[in-house]
Amino acid sequence: MHVWSIANQKGGVGKTTSVVSLGALLAQQGHRVLVFDLDPQGSLTSYFRHNPDEMEHSAFDLFMHGGKIPDDVLENVILPTSIEGMDMIPASTALATLERNVSQQDGMGLVVSKTLAKLWDQYDYALIDTPPLLGVLLINSLAACKKLLVPVQTEFLALKGLERMVHTIRMVMRSQQRDLEYLVIPTMFDRRTAASVKTLKTLREQYDGHIWHTAIPVDTRLRDASREGKAISQIDPESRSARAYRLLLKNIVEN
Numbered sequence: 001m002h003v004w005s006i007a008n009q010k011g012g013v014g015k016t017t018s019v020v021s022l023g024a025l026l027a028q029q030g031h032r033v034l035v036f037d038l039d040p041q042g043s044l045t046s047y048f049r050h051n052p053d054e055m056e057h058s059a060f061d062l063f064m065h066g067g068k069i070p071d072d073v074l075e076n077v078i079l080p081t082s083i084e085g086m087d088m089i090p091a092s093t094a095l096a097t098l099e100r101n102v103s104q105q106d107g108m109g110l111v112v113s114k115t116l117a118k119l120w121d122q123y124d125y126a127l128i129d130t131p132p133l134l135g136v137l138l139i140n141s142l143a144a145c146k147k148l149l150v151p152v153q154t155e156f157l158a159l160k161g162l163e164r165m166v167h168t169i170r171m172v173m174r175s176q177q178r179d180l181e182y183l184v185i186p187t188m189f190d191r192r193t194a195a196s197v198k199t200l201k202t203l204r205e206q207y208d209g210h211i212w213h214t215a216i217p218v219d220t221r222l223r224d225a226s227r228e229g230k231a232i233s234q235i236d237p238e239s240r241s242a243r244a245y246r247l248l249l250k251n252i253v254e255n
């Protein structure tokens with residue numbers, strides 16, 4: 001199984017959209033895909049028409065069992081999505097309580113790793129959507145993944161946030177004594193605005209070697225897709241954003 005985390009401490013940069021878009025493309029290629037919602041806001045869960053306030057079973061259950069996750073608990077938390085070949089572990093609002101009550105010391109930093117270990121032969125890819133803050137959930141996600149994708153909005157304010165994020169990654173990696181490849185993904189790029197063009201240029205300079213050199217364009221069709229609970233590659237495969245996500249996926253897989 002290939003495990004990717006999609007993270008940025010800044011909100012609204014296209015994390016959830018990237019999880020759905022990339023996950024759907026992988027599923028359409030015939031891979032067995034699991035998307036994992038670790039964000040207590042549950043945007044990914046809502047995307048697929050489940051209410052994170054009313055989940056009977058969710059990622060929260062996994063944390064209640066710490067490192068020893070019973071098979072029936074695991075079965076209960078996996079739901080199908082509207083995309084063939086793609087399943088989901090939904091979030092629930094209860095996940096937010098973990099950030100307050102649980103620390104890594106309780107052995108809670110490896111719950112996601114242990115969950116995925118149990119599903120290792122069942123899926124080819126797992127994509128983890130993460131909350132925009134550094135806490136036990138993001139740490140779980142970083143500990144479990146092999147690749148980290150960092151969507152960044154192409155606007156000036158995003159640069160500072162990205163520095164913070166990269167610093168966080170380094171800190172967490174040092175404490176976990178491992179190395180993690182990360183790839184910065186410029187999103188919501190609008191080539192008609194000077195700010196977008198300038199930010200993209202700066203990003204390419206500052207993150208040379210860690211950045212995808214193309215960008216996901218701003219595309220309202222992505223909002224339409226989310227409204228329909230489908231992926232962009234399903235509702236409009238030739239749209240600009242669908243084409244960009246295909247290029248991005250190719251780049252990630254080939255590197």
Ligand SMILES: Nc1ncnc2c1ncn2[C@@H]1O[C@H](COP(=O)(O)OP(=O)(O)OP(=O)(O)O)[C@@H](O)[C@H]1O
Binds near residue numbers: 131219
């Ligand atoms: N390339 C894009 N062009 C236009 N709109 C986009 C694009 N990518 C995402 N959006 C829209 O922007 C909003 C935020 O995107 P998304 O939910 O993916 O961000 P996020 O990083 O997951 O946010 P949060 O931190 O709140 O979880 C959504 O309404 C989404 O449809």
Ligand SMILES: [Mg+2]
Binds near residue numbers: 015017039043044129
């Ligand atoms: Mg999100």
